Amino acid sequence: MSVEERPAKDLTNVMVSGYRLLLDRRYHADDHTWARQEGDLIRIGLDDLGQATTGDLAQIALRRAGEHVRHGEELGTLEAQKYVGPLRSPVCGEIVATNEAAARGPRVVNEDPYGLGWLVLLRPEEHDDLAGLVGPDEAPAWFAKKADGFRREGVLSE
Amino acid sequence: MIAAGGALAVRVANFGDGIDFFAPALKPYRTTEFVPTDPRAFVPLSVTGGACALQCEHCAAKVIKPMVSVPAGPGLYESAVALAAAGTKGILVSGGSQKDGEVPLLRHLDAMARIKQELGMRVVVHTGLVRRRELAQGLAAAGIDAAMLDIIGADETIRDVYHLADTTVDDFERAVALLADAGLCIIPHIVIGLHFARLLGEDNALEIISRYPVSTLVLVVLTPLVGTAMAHLEPPPVAEVSAFFGRARDRLPTTKVNLGCARPLGSMKVELDRAAIDHGLNGIAYPAEGSVAYARARGLEPRFYDYCCSLTWVEAVA
Numbered sequence: 438m439s440v441e442e443r444p445a446k447d448l449t450n451v452m453v454s455g456y457r458l459l460l461d462r463r464y465h466a467d468d469h470t471w472a473r474q475e476g477d478l479i480r481i482g483l484d485d486l487g488q489a490t491t492g493d494l495a496q497i498a499l500r501r502a503g504e505h506v507r508h509g510e511e512l513g514t515l516e517a518q519k520y521v522g523p524l525r526s527p528v529c530g531e532i533v534a535t536n537e538a539a540a541r542g543p544r545v546v547n548e549d550p551y552g553l554g555w556l557v558l559l560r561p562e563e564h565d566d567l568a569g570l571v572g573p574d575e576a577p578a579w580f581a582k583k584a585d586g587f588r589r590e591g592v593l594s595e
Numbered sequence: 596m597i598a599a600g601g602a603l604a605v606r607v608a609n610f611g612d613g614i615d616f617f618a619p620a621l622k623p624y625r626t627t628e629f630v631p632t633d634p635r636a637f638v639p640l641s642v643t644g645g646a647c648a649l650q651c652e653h654c655a656a657k658v659i660k661p662m663v664s665v666p667a668g669p670g671l672y673e674s675a676v677a678l679a680a681a682g683t684k685g686i687l688v689s690g691g692s693q694k695d696g697e698v699p700l701l702r703h704l705d706a707m708a709r710i711k712q713e714l715g716m717r718v719v720v721h722t723g724l725v726r727r728r729e730l731a732q733g734l735a736a737a738g739i740d741a742a743m744l745d746i747i748g749a750d751e752t753i754r755d756v757y758h759l760a761d762t763t764v765d766d767f768e769r770a771v772a773l774l775a776d777a778g779l780c781i782i783p784h785i786v787i788g789l790h791f792a793r794l795l796g797e798d799n800a801l802e803i804i805s806r807y808p809v810s811t812l813v814l815v816v817l818t819p820l821v822g823t824a825m826a827h828l829e830p831p832p833v834a835e836v837s838a839f840f841g842r843a844r845d846r847l848p849t850t851k852v853n854l855g856c857a858r859p860l861g862s863m864k865v866e867l868d869r870a871a872i873d874h875g876l877n878g879i880a881y882p883a884e885g886s887v888a889y890a891r892a893r894g895l896e897p898r899f900y901d902y903c904c905s906l907t908w909v910e911a912v913a
Binding site: 492493495496514516517518519520521522523592 | 622623624625626661820821859860861862864881883884
C-alpha cells in the first residue's frame, strides 16, 4: 500500500483505557456529558464512560424544546441498569431540539453515544460557555483517570 | 385469591398504612419523589469479586459485578472498616456461588463477627444454597442480622437455569430449614419468571417459604440482562407477575412482602410498582417516578430508607 492509499488516521477519535474519546468536543468533568459546537448551537450527549457507568438505558425523559436550562440544571432524567437520576446540562441556553429517537429507543445511547445517541441540541446564552469544560488537550488524561477510578470502585469491570 | 382491593385492605389491616421505599447504594438513584440522604448507608460487597462458578442463565455473574470487591489480602473486615470510616452503616455480604450453589462464606465468619462486635454495622448475608449446617450455625454465631437466599420451586429451573447438578427443590427447602434451625432471620427471595421468563416454580417456592418463620419475603422479577443467555427474552407479563403479587399477599398475610430492586425498568417498572401497591405489598426498592404519589393516592403513607429492602424489619439503621 502506498502512502497515498493509506486511510487518514483520525486524530480526534482515540481509545483511552478501553473507552472511546472524541477530541472534537468538550466534556463535563463530573457528569460525563459532552458538548460540541455546531454553528450557533451546541449538541449534548453522554460520553463513552458516561454510558458505560450508567449501564443499559431503559428510559430517557427529556425536557421540551423552547425551555431554558442553566448550568447543572436537569435536561431530563435517565433510568438505567446502574443509574437512576437527572441528566444535567453542561451549558446554559434554550433547548432547540431533543433526540426523539433516543427517547424512543434509549439503547442507541449505549451503542453510539457520540453520534446517533446524542440527547439535546441547545442554543447557548453565553458565548464562552464551553470554556469551563474539559478540552482536547486535557481530555485524554482526565478520561484515563476517571476510568481508573471507576474500575477501582467496581463501577466498571476490569 | 383475594382481589387487588382486598389485598390492599388485608395489608392495611395487618400492617397499617405505612409503605416503605428503599434506595441502597447499589447504584446512584434519585427521582423527584425520593432523594436518598445517605447514599453510602448500605453497601453491597462481593467476597468473590466478579467470579461465580454457576454462571446461571439469567445472571452470568452480572449482578455481583457492580458490588465492592473484597480484596484477597486485607479481606472483609478491612473493607468494612474503610466503609464504616466513610459513613456506611450496613453491608450486604454477597458473592458468586461455588459449583454446589453455596457462596464461599466460611472463611469470612470471623470477619463478620468482628464487624458486628467492633464496628456495630448491620450485616446481611446472601448465602446462596446453604448445604452445610456448619455454615448456618457459623452465621448465627457471628451475629449477622439476616440471611437471604433465592428459593426455587421447580427442579427444571434448578437444572436448566442454575446449572446445579444433583439438586432438587428439597435441597432449597433444607437450606431454609438449616437457617431456621440456627435461629437466623431469613429473607427469602423469589425471582418471578426465572424459568426463561415463564412462571413455573414460584407458587411452590411460596409454599415452602410459608412453612418457615421468615422475616420478609422479597419478590424480584426476571430482568433479561445484556450478556446473558436470557438477553433476548421479554420479561414475564405484568398481569402474571401482578397476580403472583396477590397470591404472595394472600399466602403470607402477616409477613412483610417487598418488591426488590431487580425488576425490568421503564414503563414496565411503573406498572409493576402500581401492581405491588394495589396488591398490598409492604415496600418497594428504587421506586419508579410517580410510585410514591400513586401510593399516597391509594391512602398509604410513604416512608423512605437509604438501605436494602431486606432490612425491612429494622426501623432505622443506627
